[in-house]
Amino acid sequence: MTSVRTATPSTARAINDRLALNLLLEQGPLTATELRELTGLSRPTVADLLDRLQRGGLVALAGERGEARRGPNARLYALVTSRAHIAAIDVRSVGVSIVIADLAGQTLATAEIPAGPEAGHGAGGLAGRTVSTLLDTARRAGVDQLHTVAVGIPGLVDPATGRLDNTGGLPGWHTELIAALRELPGTGLILENEVNLACITEHRAGAARDRDTFVLLWLGHGTGAGVMLDGRLRRGASGGTGEIGFLPVPGTDRLPTASDCEGGFHALVGSSAVCALARDLGLPADEAGDAAAAEAVVHAAVAAGPAGAPFLDAFADRVAVGAASICVVLDPGCVVLGGEVGRAGGAELAGRVAGRLARLSPLRTEVRVGVVGGGGVLGGAVLLACDAARRDLFGGP
Template identity: 70%
Template sequence: MTTARTATPSTARAINDRLALDLLLTHGSLTATELRTLTGLSRPTVADLLERLQHGGLVGIVGERGEQRRGPNARVYGLRADRAHLAGVDVRTVGVTLTVADLTGRTLATAALPVDPAGPPPGFARQVLRTLLDTARQAGARELHTVAVGAPGLVDPATGQLRSTSQLPQWHAELVDELRAGLTGEVILENEVNLAGIAEHRLGAATDRDTFVLFWLGHGTGAAVVLDGRLRRGSSGGTGEIGFLPVPGTGGLPDRSTCDGGFHSLAGSAAVCGLARRHGLPVPGGGADDAPAAEAAMLAALAAGPAGEPFLDELAERVAIGAAAVCVILDPGCVVLGGETGRAGGAALAGRVAARLAVLSPFRTEVRAGTAGGGAILSGAVLTACDAVQRDLFGGL
C-alpha cells in the first residue's frame, strides 16, 4: 500500500509561485484580486507570493487600475521582462540570422549576416559572435542567459556536439564552438527542423495537436517528430533525417555520407526546380536551385492555374511517398508541410498530398500547410531559449 505524501510548505510555496508566474506570462499584468481569482488561492497566500516574487526580482508593480468600488486603485503586477535576456540563432549555408529577446520572448533586436556558401570569409564564426554581442548590447542586455542555436545536421544528445550528415560548411561547427567559448550563458544546440517543429506546435499549424510530424521541404528535406507532446530526437539525434530515406524513383540509394538517392533527391530544392523546368515553369536564380528558387517555382505553378496542376500533382506524389513511409511507422495523424516549398504550396499542395497519402497508407492522416512562417526556425530557437530561462528562474516546477 502506498501512502500519499503531503507537500512541504516550501514545495507548496514554489508551486504557487510558478503558478502565478505562468499566469503573468499568459495573461500579462494582473492585480492581486485577479491572481486570487485565477489561482483560487487565499488573499494572504497571494500577498505572500507577490512579496517573494518582487524580492526575487521576477515581478514588479507596473501600474494601477481603477476598481469598481470605493478605495484606492489596485496595484497591477507584471513580470520583470528585463530580468534575463536570451537569443535565438538560425544557422544556414547562406548565412546566419539572430534575435535577442527578453524573459517573455518579446523580440528586442535582430541581425542577419549573409555569407557566400562557396567561400565564407576567414573568421566568419567570430564575426557572428561579435554581431550577437553587439546586438545584445543594443537591446540593453548586459549578458545573455541562454542562446539556442538551430543548425542542420545531427546533434548528439550525449555530448551536444554537431555532426554533419552531408557536405555542410566547416564554419557551422566552428560557430558553435565559438559561441560556447565566448558567451557566459548556456548555449543550446538543436537541429534546425526540430526548432521549426517546436514553432509549429506552439505558434503555428499544430497548436491543437500533441502528436504530429513536420515535413521540412526546403533546400534539403527533414522532419520533426512530436509524439505525445514531446519532441523526439532518437538515440543519436537522427530522428527525422528523411533525406536519407530510400525511396523509388531516384535511380540510386543514399549512403552514410550523402543523402543523394534518398528522399532528398525527390523533394529537395534542386529536385523541385528540375521538376518545374520539366513542366515548363519558370525557375529564377540562374540555376542555383536553392530554396528561394524552389519557392518561386511553386508560386509560379500556383499562379499558372490549370497549366501548373501537373507539376503540383507530381510533386505531391513525391512528398506522399516519403510521408507514407513515416506514417506507417509512427501513425502521427497529422503531417505539416513546412520549409520554403511546403509553405508556398499551401492548401493546394497539402490537399494533394493528403489525397495521395489516403491511397498509400491505411491510417487516416490530416495534411496541413505550415503557418509558423519563414522565421519558424528562429521562432523555435527563441521558444527553446525562453523555456530554458524560465525553468531556471522559475524553479523548474
C-alpha cells in the first residue's frame, strides 16, 4: 500500500512564498488582490506571506494603485531586487567582459578588459586585473558583496565538480582567474562552457523560446554545439556534449585527434576554413581568418545576392554535414545557427542548410537563425547566476 505524503505547514509556506516571489519577479509590483487571483491562495494566506516576506527583506511596499472604486488605494508590493547581486564574466582569448546585475537580472554596471599582447601572471597579470576590476565595478554600482559569479569560458567544465578541464589549449591566465575567483569570500562561483551559456540564452530569451528541445550550432572562430533536451541543458559525463569540432567528417585531409580538432568538422566550418573557402571561390577574405574576418565574408556573400550564392551553397553543404550528424542521433527537431558566422548568414544560410538537411536525414528539422549575438554568453551567465541567488533566497530546487 502506497502512503500519501502531505505537505507540512512549513513546506506549504515555503512553496507559497516561492510562488509569490516568482510572480513579483516576472510581473513586477502587484497588489494583494492580484496575488490572490494569480496564486489562488486565500486572503489570510496572502496577507501572512506578504508580512513574512517583508520581514525577511525580500518584499517591500512600492506605492499604491488607484482602484475604480471608493475607498483607499490598493498597496503595491515589489520584490527587493537589491537583496542580492550577481556578476557575469565572459572570458575570451582577447579579453574579459563583466556585468554586475541585481536579483532580477537588471544590469547595474559593466566593464571590458582587453588581454593585450601579453596577459602576464600574478596580481599584475590579466587574472589579477580581472578580479580587481570585478570588485571595483561592483563597488561603482554600490555593491559590497556579490552572491554569485558565473563565468563563461572555452573548454570543458566537469558537471560533477564544476571544475575547468584545461586540456592544454587554454591560456594560463584562464586557470589563474578561476583560482582567484574561488578565493572571493562569501561568493559562489559557477563555471560553464561559453556555447552552453549562449544555448541557455537562446532558450530563455532568444530564437528557441518556444522549444524545449533544440541544438545551438555555434559557428565562429571555433565550432561547438549546445544541446537542450526536454528543457534541460545536457553536458555529458565530462562536460563534453557539443564538442562537434572534433567530429570526423568527409572533406578533410585527416582525422582529428584527442588534442587537435583540425581534422574534424572544425576544419570545414571554422573561421579560417570560411575565409579559405571564400578565396577559393574568388571572394575577398582577410588572411587572418579570425571570427571577424569570417563574419565579414558571410555578410558580403549574403549582400551580393546571386554573386554570393556559390559561396553560400558550398558553405551550407559543409554546415549540413555536421548538423545532420547531430540530428540523426538526437532528433532535436530544431537547429539554431549561432555565433558570429552563423548569425551573419541569416535566413539565406539557414534556408540552404534546412534544404540540405532534408535530403541528408529522414528526420524533420527546422533551422533557425540565432538572435542573441555576442552578448549571449554574458546573458546566459547572468541567467545562471540569478537562478543560483534565487534558489538560495526563494528556496526550491
